[in-house]
Amino acid sequence: MVSFRHVSFPFFLCLLFLIFLSPPTAGDPIYTHCGSTGNYAANSTYETNLNLLLRSLASNTSLSGGFLNATVGQIPDQIYGLAMCRGDTNASVCRSCLSGDAIQDAPQLCAYNKGAIVGYDDCLLRYSNQRFFSTVATSVREIKWNVKNVTDASRFAKIVDELMSAITDWAVSNSTRRFATGQMVNSTKAPFPQIYGLVQCTQDLSPSQCQQCLQNILEPRPTQLEGKEGGRVVAASCNFRYEIYKFFDGAPSLRLEEPPENAPAPVVPPPTKTPEEEGKKKKATGMVLAIAIPLVTAFVLISIICICITRRRKPFVKLPLDGSSPKEIASVESLLLDISTLRFATANFSEENKLGEGGFGAVYKGLLPDGREIAVKRLSATSSQGFRELRNELVLVAKLQHRNLVRLLGVCLEEQEKLLVYEYVPNRSLDTILFDREKREQLNWGKRNKIIGGISRGLQYLHEESQLKIIHRDLKASNILLDADLNPKISDFGLARLFGGDQTQCTTNQVVGTFGYMAPEYVMHGQFSIKSDVYSFGVLVLEIVTGRKNSDFSNSEYSEDIVSYVSFQLHKYICCSVLDD
Known part of the structure; x- marks a missing residue:
């Protein structure tokens, strides 16, 4: 056994330094909830599908912008999964949280349960045998709070409410990631000079669903958080947190300033002017007008001339599709979708979501954040003919609307991808x-x-x-x-x-x-x-x-196609009928 007497004091200090300053891990989950839809058996098909799902979410979520949902298997062993990382984390932290903790802990904390939710500071993982995408779930929630109390609880609560309301609106209206952070600066500098807040929803929720979810956990604020310097509520579909110190990375989405309490607005009396000053003012006004009016008139005339010249010219439009006209492209500009949206929707074009594949390329099933099911046609990178077909289809279908024509929902031409997005038709072809x-x-x-x-x-x-x-x-x-x-x-x-x-x-x-x-x-x-x-x-x-298929008659003794076959049968029937008569 080694005695501490033989360990040098500097070495001991270095050891303590390494222990206390080593990178923290995600640790224990702050939120855990096991499902109530049944259990699965060891080595079953459901367990195999679960392992496939967890590996996919762990490896692909960080590559898909921090959010991913996916479906694996077929009923009755079908499983739905979702993974989300906190909006301010980088890809490395996201991957570490999911692969190092979440996918290891969930099957153990909810052993053989078909559903589980585990949440950490940096990520959240959820899976179930029941479809839960695009639904608001807040009935089960975890509440945490800072043990320290504030001195002016009522005013603190008012400021927190104002901050959380502002960043909620930002997350709902200005962020496709359904995430926002904020900082409230208290101008009185005491007793709480700054308050920081964070809100986040899962990205499969629509803006209105995200608003509803956050309101469910914010209003009314849990009694456990009253008078506390910090607190958080974590639910399956959304969460919020506030503290008097900065706990998130990067600059806040919003920065607000709280005016001093009961500070009336200063009243500034109108200045008094002498007759001499009034006269000088009138002369100055006349000089300004004498200079400004000719300048404004000249500017207006030049603008009119420029407008007339511009109208004579054909507008220039950057064409994302070779050979298409500006009018054709203008008709589909409103249908442009982000590649990140489609990666989320299709679980990064996973094999489980593939509906089929042809000469054009593959077609994938997907789910948009607003809950609409889609079919994504992905042009093969090696198909030059497919590109011409895509351009043709895009320009034509964007102009057509009829219940008996498949409806085009969007198009994406980013990252060397050429994608057409259609309404999903469940009974296939x-x-x-x-x-x-x-x-x-x-x-x-x-x-x-x-x-x-x-x-x-x-x-x-x-x-x-x-x-x-x-x-x-x-x-x-x-x-x-x-x-x-x-x-x-x-x-x-x-x-x-x-x-x-x-x-x-x-x-x-x-x-x-x-x-x-x-x-x-x-x-x-x-x-x-x-x-x-x-x-x-x-x-x-x-x-x-x-x-029967038209091609089924290629080896028929009667004909080469269905038309000839039917013609032959009708001819035989008519002849037989005439002979019978």
Whole structure:
């Protein structure tokens, strides 16, 4: 055993210095709540999904700006998760809090429980087998307070309320991160010269939901915090904190100043002037007017000339899409979305959220902060043809609004990404149901007739009722999406063409589309028109009625496609009927 007598005093001081000044860890959670929706078994599918979710949140949240939600697995083992770091933390602190503490503690503190919430100073982790995204949860909360009391409790409470109200408004109205900090400077310098505050909501909440959440935990302020120098309330969806010392990093979002208590505004009497001063003032005013009026007149004339010249010129618009006109880009500027928003919505384009993949690229399911479900079409980096299709689809669909056309919600062209955001349609495309032996049983004749009618109304809108006359050129079952009520929505306008004025037909040297759906004159001569879409619609109707793919007849002894097959069957039926008569 080593005796302290043999340890030098300077070494002992260095040891103490290292012990007390070593970087602090997140430590024990300040908020823990276990779910009430059941338990899972060890080595079960749910536990496997939970481990996948926790690893994903721990590694990707810091890369996604400090907030991420994700869904893993399928019902009944589906699990929803959310991770959030405090808005003033950097990526390193965020990752350390989640991977070093949260994902280790949660499964232990709520062992085999399907739901858990753990919160620390720097991060919060939540998961459940029940969907909780975009919902306000404040019923269970943790209240902490500073043991020291203030001398003037009523005035202190008034100042704190004013500060928290101001930063709440900032977090709701001016911050997409639903986070704000503030500093209140007391001009009297005593007894509390400065007060600092912080509020934060989970970013899946809308502004109104964030406002509601913070009001729920702020009003009325818990009695435990009355007269205390500092306090905090932490709930699943939001939290707040205030202290008389600075506890957050960086400059505050707001800096307010509290006026002295009961200090009346100073009254300044109007100055008295002698007649000589009045005369000098009038002369000075006349000189100013004599100089100013000609200058103002000249300025107005120059401005008018500049405006006239400007109106003669065509405005310059920086085009984010090659080959598009300024008018086309102007029609979609209001639809621009941030890449960070879409990364949050899709859990950083995780495999679990992928809906499918084609020649264009992948499509991901996502959830916007306001609660809307979306489908994000992500252009493949290696697809030059896909870029032209994206541009074409963006310019056309942004101008179209009809219940039987898929609705474009936004576009993102940041960080080398090219993304189109659509409304999410839960029943996927028509072909996934129509050509599945089990699923197509839900399509009775009434529903099939409803789908056919909806497609025809969408086509009629494209051809006749919209301000633009559009030929789709790729109408097929996989480009018809079905909503929750099986209402059809025409999608994928990448190959569509716009007709102007009285134009009824066009010829192209590049025939594109899907064989079997293309009209004969288009395949052989490159001629397309409204009739081309009508032909494709007819093929689609035959598929809906028969429940068989057009391509299923390629090896048939009767024909090469469904049109020839049906024609053959009708001809045989008519002949047999005539012979019977």
